[in-house]
Amino acid sequence: xxxxxxxxxxxxxxxxxxxxxxxxxxxxxxxxxxxxxxxxxxxxxxxxxxxxxxxxxxxxxxxxxxxxxxxxxxxxxxxxxxxxxxxxxxxxxxxxxxxxxxxxxxxxxxxxxxxxxxxxxxxxxxxxxxxxxxxxxxxxxxxxxxxxxxxxxxxxxxxxxxxxxxxxxxxxxxxxxxxxxxxxxxxxxxxxxxxxxxxxxxxxxxxxxxxxxxxxxxxxxxxxxxxxxxxxxxxxxxxxxxxxxxxxxxxxxxxxxxxxxxxxxxxxxxxxxxxxxxxxxxxxxxxxxxxxxxxxxxxxxxxxxxxxxxxxxxxxxxxxxxxxxxxxxxxxxxxxxxxxxxxxxxxxxxxxxxxxxxxxxxxxxxxxxxxxxxxxxxxxxxxxxxxxxxxxxxxxxxxxxxxxxxxxxxxxxxxxxxxxxxxxxxxxxxxxxxxxxxxxxxxxxxxxxxxxxxxxxxxxxxxxxxxxxxxxxxxxxxxxxxxxxxxxxxxxxxxxxxxxxxxxxxxxxxxxxxxxxxxxxxxxxxxxxxxxxxxxxxxxxxxxxxxxxxxxxxxxxxxxxxxxxxxxxxxxxxxxxxxxxxxxxxxxxxxxxxxxxxxxxxxxxxxxxxxxx
Amino acid sequence: xxxxxxxxxxxxxxxxxxxxxxxxxxxxxxxxxxxxxxxxxxxxxxxxxxxxxxxxxxxxxxxxxxxxxxxxxxxxxxxxxxxxxxxxxxxxxxxxxxxxxxxxxxxxxxxxxxxxxxxxxxxxxxxxxxxxxxxxxxxxxxxxxxxxxxxxxxxxxxxxxxxxxxxxxxxxxxxxxxxxxxxxxxxxxxxxxxxxxxxxxxxxxxxxxxxxxxxxxxxxxxxxxxxxxxxxxxxxxxxxxxxxxxxxxxxxxxxxxxxxxxxxxxxxxxxxxxxxxxxxxxxxxxxxxxxxxxxxxxxxxxxxxxxxxxxxxxx
Numbered sequence: 031x032x033x034x035x036x037x038x039x040x041x042x043x044x045x046x047x048x049x050x051x052x053x054x055x056x057x058x059x060x061x062x063x064x065x066x067x068x069x070x071x072x073x074x075x076x077x078x079x080x081x082x083x084x085x086x087x088x089x090x091x092x093x094x095x096x097x098x099x100x101x102x103x104x105x106x107x108x109x110x111x112x113x114x115x116x117x118x119x120x121x122x123x124x125x126x127x128x129x130x131x132x133x134x135x136x137x138x139x140x141x142x143x144x145x146x147x148x149x150x151x152x153x154x155x156x157x158x159x160x161x162x163x164x165x166x167x168x169x170x171x172x173x174x175x176x177x178x179x180x181x182x183x184x185x186x187x188x189x190x191x192x193x194x195x196x197x198x199x200x201x202x203x204x205x206x207x208x209x210x211x212x213x214x215x216x217x218x219x220x221x222x223x224x225x226x227x228x229x230x231x232x233x234x235x236x237x238x239x240x241x242x243x244x245x246x247x248x249x250x251x252x253x254x255x256x257x258x259x260x261x262x263x264x265x266x267x268x269x270x271x272x273x274x275x276x277x278x279x280x281x282x283x284x285x286x287x288x289x290x291x292x293x294x295x296x297x298x299x300x301x302x303x304x305x306x307x308x309x310x311x312x313x314x315x316x317x318x319x320x321x322x323x324x325x326x327x328x329x330x331x332x333x334x335x336x337x338x339x340x341x342x343x344x345x346x347x348x349x350x351x352x353x354x355x356x357x358x359x360x361x362x363x364x365x366x367x368x369x370x371x372x373x374x375x376x377x378x379x380x381x382x383x384x385x386x387x388x389x390x391x392x393x394x395x396x397x398x399x400x401x402x403x404x405x406x407x408x409x410x411x412x413x414x415x416x417x418x419x420x421x422x423x424x425x426x427x428x429x430x431x432x433x434x435x436x437x438x439x440x441x442x443x444x445x446x447x448x449x450x451x452x453x454x455x456x457x458x459x460x461x462x463x464x465x466x467x468x469x470x471x472x473x474x475x476x477x478x479x480x481x482x483x484x485x486x487x488x489x490x491x492x493x494x495x496x497x498x499x500x501x502x503x504x505x506x507x508x509x510x511x512x513x514x515x516x517x518x519x520x521x522x523x524x525x526x527x528x529x530x531x532x533x534x535x536x537x538x539x540x541x542x543x544x545x546x547x548x549x550x551x552x553x554x555x556x557x558x559x560x561x562x563x564x565x566x567x568x569x570x571x572x573x574x575x576x577x578x579x580x581x582x583x584x585x586x587x588x589x590x591x592x593x594x595x596x597x598x599x600x601x602x603x604x605x606x607x608x609x610x611x612x613x614x615x616x617x618x619x620x621x622x623x624x625x626x627x628x629x630x631x632x633x634x635x636x637x638x639x640x641x642x643x
Numbered sequence: 644x645x646x647x648x649x650x651x652x653x654x655x656x657x658x659x660x661x662x663x664x665x666x667x668x669x670x671x672x673x674x675x676x677x678x679x680x681x682x683x684x685x686x687x688x689x690x691x692x693x694x695x696x697x698x699x700x701x702x703x704x705x706x707x708x709x710x711x712x713x714x715x716x717x718x719x720x721x722x723x724x725x726x727x728x729x730x731x732x733x734x735x736x737x738x739x740x741x742x743x744x745x746x747x748x749x750x751x752x753x754x755x756x757x758x759x760x761x762x763x764x765x766x767x768x769x770x771x772x773x774x775x776x777x778x779x780x781x782x783x784x785x786x787x788x789x790x791x792x793x794x795x796x797x798x799x800x801x802x803x804x805x806x807x808x809x810x811x812x813x814x815x816x817x818x819x820x821x822x823x824x825x826x827x828x829x830x831x832x833x834x835x836x837x838x839x840x841x842x843x844x845x846x847x848x849x850x851x852x853x854x855x856x857x858x859x860x861x862x863x864x865x866x867x868x869x870x871x872x873x874x875x876x877x878x879x880x881x882x883x884x885x886x887x888x889x890x891x892x893x894x895x896x897x898x899x900x901x902x903x904x905x906x907x908x909x910x911x912x913x914x915x916x917x918x919x920x921x922x923x924x925x926x927x928x929x930x931x932x933x934x935x936x937x938x939x940x941x942x943x944x945x946x947x948x949x950x951x952x953x954x955x956x957x958x
Contacts, residue, residue: 118747120732121732123729124727124728125727153761153764154714191691193690260826260834260835267826268827271827277826279690279824280826280834282692284837288838
């Protein structure tokens with residue numbers, strides 16, 4: 031059975047629109063064939079929307095487009111908002127109704143810039159995607175194609191949740207051609223762009239969308255293949271779970287996933303799905319598996335497609351299944367899977383025969399407390415945030431943030447109180463703490479343990495305040511501990527576990543870690559972060575004075591707190607760093623038989639030990 | 644009024660409907676049934692795509708009650724949940740007019756059963772009113788016909804928008820369960836069955852659940868609950884469970900919600916319901932198993948995980 035003719039026309043149209051992006055094209059074909067929804071994640075300008083548009087145009091189906099923006103409201107998505115006023119007794123009844131809009135009639139939807147939508151406005155839309163049903167009745171929807179920026183580029187919106195992205199069975203990541211190692215495609219694009227002759231327009235194929243899907247529905251799924259499909263997804267779920275990430279859901283692996291599997295077979299002209307079609311899973315991973323694990327997941331898929339995937343090796347711990355339900359409440363320990371070569375060098379801190387008292391970091395934590403508390407992470411007003419609260423309109427100047435419908439109503443007939451004002455807030459605009467831990471060769475034995483204790487104390491203090499934390503180990507170079515690709519996070523447990531692993535190698539530089547910390551704080555776009563620098567020596571590599579970093583810290587209003595782990599005199603540089611940035615400087619000292627951090631000097635009065643009880 | 648036996652049969656048919664639409668999740672299905680029977684609210688938390696919403700919807704439809712489904716979202720307005728606003732305008736003598744705002748009951752206020760999907764997404768102000776409504780079963784001073792609310796939610800994670808319900812709010816839901824996905828479960832069989840049924844197109848999908856039960860049957864069942872005896876031994880065992888939670892697992896006011904309302908009053912009703920569903924005339928110690936559907940978010944996780952053990956010890 032050859033690939034259905036409409037499909038080759040679809041491919042021609044896609045190729046005409048965009049150079050390269052083979053995977054994304056395949057993904058779109060799979061989605062249309064399987065009648066599933068597709069999500070294209072990629073940096074701006076890589077052709078996501080163009081590709082989606084080309085697919086829509088070639089499909090000849092009726093299309094509805096939504097470009098999301100920060101004010102997108104649920105009602106807008108369903109259709110136009112109508113204010114229905116009906117007489118009711120002596121007064122009138124006011125009701126907001128959604129009239130069925132373009133979405134109610136279209137077979138294909140284009141949801142552009144999905145990440146811009148306030149995450150929550152999407153909930154009803156995503157339910158419609160899943161159920162293909164609107165409050166007004168059944169929808170003719172076949173596929174929705176959404177585009178989205180990768181998370182590091184999408185600053186203006188709250189992150190979409192896995193639950194929301196799960197509706198998109200097909201999901202792929204696109205990369206710009208310009209940044210790919212192989213420049214062949216970039217060259218093709220360049221020559222095409224510089225070609226003066228007008229491009230041949232591809233006529234809309236006007237192929238009924240239904241004819242595409244028909245071929246896929248009839249594909250047979252042999253039982254052994256189903257078992258392999260299940261085994262593959264269980265392995266992928268295990269992989270993601272080990273990294274503390276959400277993973278594939280029951281829903282997507284069953285009906286929608288099988289539809290994609292069938293589509294993959296149909297695309298390759300098979301009337302019965304074969305092992306090679308397990309590769310369909312590749313097009314379902316982008317937002318389900320953290321980016322760092324994508325290649326590992328793809329290897330699993332390749333092995334499965336080659337028939338070489340052994341059944342799941344290790345079973346999950348009893349009682350705690352692999353599902354994503356290990357949410358915040360259960361707070362199960364999570365660990366970012368370290369890169370293979372790095373993990374080889376890590377070793378847990380050796381347990382001591384006589385376990386000494388843990389270092390007393392209370393004074394450091396107490397001294398920091400006033401400062402950390404000020405940075406307590408709470409929701410704060412933010413123009414790009416989500417409308418969280420309603421407040422009365424106090425002046426007309428605020429009208430821009432008023433609820434539009436209510437504002438219009440108010441203009442027609444004022445009422446006490448006036449229209450509600452949407453107060454936009456965003457969480458996690460609060461405090462941020464970067465822990466910089468020296469792991470140079472001199473940090474061995476007791477010092478490593480002490481550093482681990484200090485890190486643990488600070489992480490717990492930050493956790494209480496729900497601050498975002500970043501953890502960077504450094505010697506001559508800085509090695510940030512990333513969680514899902516992010517420097518700042520709130521995975522305190524994962525961080526504590528990571529800080530328990532230690533090594534000691536290389537020479538000390540302040541320049542590299544401070545730069546990572548400060549650039550990270552800068553990217554958060556907030557003033558007044560905290561940096562705690564744990565070290566046992568002065569820099570011997572890089573700029574010994576870290577002059578540029580000090581200037582940057584002042585510019586960002588970041589405080590650098592320094593902790594010197596050593597019996598010698600505290601290096602003046604550490605005192606300077608702290609004083610200059612309004613931070614605190616501590617030194618480890620023996621106090622009544624245990625290590626304690628004592629303030630060296632700092633702009634804030636620090637109570638003496640006795641007074642602290 | 645149908646006989647108790649007939650009513651029990653109808654309730655079992657609800658379970659059959661659930662099985663027709665959803666593979667696995669036996670506990671959640673049982674708990675849903677119990678919620679319908681005992682007129683208690685139930686909260687299901689689980690990862691995306693674990694069939695929470697589907698179960699809630701099927702149970703709602705199969706129950707044959709007047710039901711209201713609402714997908715909560717960040718822009719949820721109160722009016723959408725409880726009914727439209729009525730503005731009453733009345734000219735005042737001497738100029739001007741009096742404008743008063745009332746609510747025309749609708750939504751939850753007129754339903755017997757409501758499904759609140761993604762409950763943790765609603766803005767605080769809507770949620771507060773909503774949860775009070777669930778608790779008091781009153782809108783203003785007027786009683787509402789609500790019997791059972793089924794709420795679902797995804798687990799909360801720091802980086803996302805939804806926020807955990809606070810414990811007091813969670814306490815409104817007598818029954819609380821985690822619904823884990825089948826894919827990652829230790830036992831592969833349910834996931835395999837799900838796939839096989841999906842591949843064969845044998846999983847009822849967009850078809851609607853039939854209303855196999857009705858209000859009369861539920862009324863009869865509810866009335867029958869009062870006749871289920873609660874022996875002293877079971878009451879003692881229940882107190883012993885609470886004692887163990889306190890003494891051995893350190894449950895206290897700061898980390899747990901072992902309220903009198905839930906554990907001394909509602910628990911009895913649920914125990915009766917559980918016994919009645921099994922066709923027993925008196926509560927047996929085996930029925931104490933329902934306690935683990937109450938402790939999910941009310942005690943620390945370590946304690947909740949040991950509930951089966953604790954119940955087995957006192958039984």
